[in-house]
Amino acid sequence: MDAGVHASTDHFALHIKAPATHNRIGAVVPKRWAKRAVTRNTIKRQIYAFAEHQRWSQPASERVVRLRKAFDSRVFTSATSAALKTAVRLELQQLFDKAEITT
Secondary structure, three states: OOOOEEEEOOOEEEEEEOOOOOOEEEEEOOOOOOOOHHHHHHHHHHHHHHHHOOOOOOOOOEEEEEEOOOOOOOOOOOOOOHHHHHHHHHHHHHHHHHHHHHO
16 A cells, blocks of 8 residues: 555555556455444455456556445445445546546
8 A cells, every 4th residue: 555546446545566467356344434343344346356267468566446435325225235335336436547547
């Protein structure tokens, strides 16, 4: 995270440190922004699943996706709802698209 924020969206920030021997992804989901463990785990699973299917056009690097704002619990009442998973996936796509443009 010393590298600073490379790209950001409403809820996420992406930190990239290059060069590295191979692509690695990390997820930081603080209790401050996702109070329930099931919500934190759901968001982390979405980050890892998204990164697994992501095509990296950049050289090998280490990336950390950090949750920086809470998802509205009035809109996403269930921590494992399809709506939350879809919202997280769409925002991750935006985040990685922004990262590709700025590189």
